[in-house]
Amino acid sequence: MVQALQGPSLDERVAQLQELLDSASPQTRQEYQERFDLAWIYHDSALEGVVYSMDELRAAIYDEVVTDPTLIPVYDEIRNHMGAIEMIREMASRRRFSPNLDVIKKLFAQLAPEEIEGKTPPKYRKDMPLHRLYFHEISQPDKISYRMRQLVQWLSAPETKKTMHPVRVASKVHYQLLHIYPFPRHSGKVARLVMNLILMRAGYPPVVIHATERQRYYEALRSGEDATATLVNQALGGAIETAIQYFDEEQR
Numbered sequence: 459m460v461q462a463l464q465g466p467s468l469d470e471r472v473a474q475l476q477e478l479l480d481s482a483s484p485q486t487r488q489e490y491q492e493r494f495d496l497a498w499i500y501h502d503s504a505l506e507g508v509v510y511s512m513d514e515l516r517a518a519i520y521d522e523v524v525t526d527p528t529l530i531p532v533y534d535e536i537r538n539h540m541g542a543i544e545m546i547r548e549m550a551s552r553r554r555f556s557p558n559l560d561v562i563k564k565l566f567a568q569l570a571p572e573e574i575e576g577k578t579p580p581k582y583r584k585d586m587p588l589h590r591l592y593f594h595e596i597s598q599p600d601k602i603s604y605r606m607r608q609l610v611q612w613l614s615a616p617e618t619k620k621t622m623h624p625v626r627v628a629s630k631v632h633y634q635l636l637h638i639y640p641f642p643r644h645s646g647k648v649a650r651l652v653m654n655l656i657l658m659r660a661g662y663p664p665v666v667i668h669a670t671e672r673q674r675y676y677e678a679l680r681s682g683e684d685a686t687a688t689l690v691n692q693a694l695g696g697a698i699e700t701a702i703q704y705f706d707e708e709q710r
Contacts, residue, residue: 504669
C-alpha cells in the first residue's frame with residue numbers, strides 16, 4: 459500500500475513555505491499568485507486536451523476587451539475557471555466548512571453556467587459519453603446520485619478525519635469523483651478543484667498536475683487509488699519545493 463506523503467519532512471517544508479510567505483512583501487505574494495494562477499489554468503486545461511496560449515490566459519484573466527467574437531467562448535471558459543479557483547480559495551479560508559454536494563455542484567455551475575436551467579441546481583450526467591478523455595470505467599447515470607451521496611458521507615465522517623491523512627483523503631476524493639464522472643462536462647476540473655479545496659483546508663498548497671504528466675495521470679486513474687495518490691503526492695512535493703525556491707530567490 460502506498461502511504462500518503464506525510465511526517466516531519468513534508469510538514470517542515472510546508473511550515474518553511476508559510477514563513478517565507480509571511481515575510482514576503484504583498485507585491486511579491488501577488489506576483490507569485492498571478493504566475494501560479496496562469497500556470498494552474500494552463501496545466502489543468504491541458505489535462506483536458508485544451509491548450510491556451512499565455513496571451514489568451516492573460517487577456518481573459520485581466521479583462522481585456524474581446525474584439526474577435528470567435529475568442530469570446532475561449533475567454534469565458536478561462537474566466538469561469540479562474541472564478542472557480544477564487545471560489546475554493548474563499549471556501550478554504552472559512553473557519554467552519556465541509557465540502558458537500560452543494561459545494562461540488564456550485565463548482566460545476568461556476569465552470570459551466572450555460573448548463574444551469576434557470577435557477578435550478580445543475581443536473582448530473584444523463585448518458586454514457588462515447589468519447590471522453592478519461593478512458594476508465596465510470597458510473598451508469600442512474601448510480602451517480604447514490605455514489606455522490608456515499609462519497610460525501612465518507613468525506614464528512616469523523617472516522618475518515620481521524621484515520622486518514624488529508625493528502626490521502628484529497629487524492630481519494632479526486633479519484634472517486636473521476637470514476638463517478640458526475641457531470642456532462644468538466645468532471646475532471648471539478649474533481650481537481652475539490653481535491654485542492656481539501657488540501658488547502660488542511661494547510662497545504664494546491665496541487666497542479668503538469669501537462670507533461672498527462673499520460674501518466676490517465677494511466678494512474680486507470681490503475682487505481684494508490685497510483686493516483688502517488689502522483690498527487692509527487693505533485694504536492696513539487697509544488698512546495700517550487701514555491702520555496704521562488705520566495706527564497708526573491709528574498710536574496
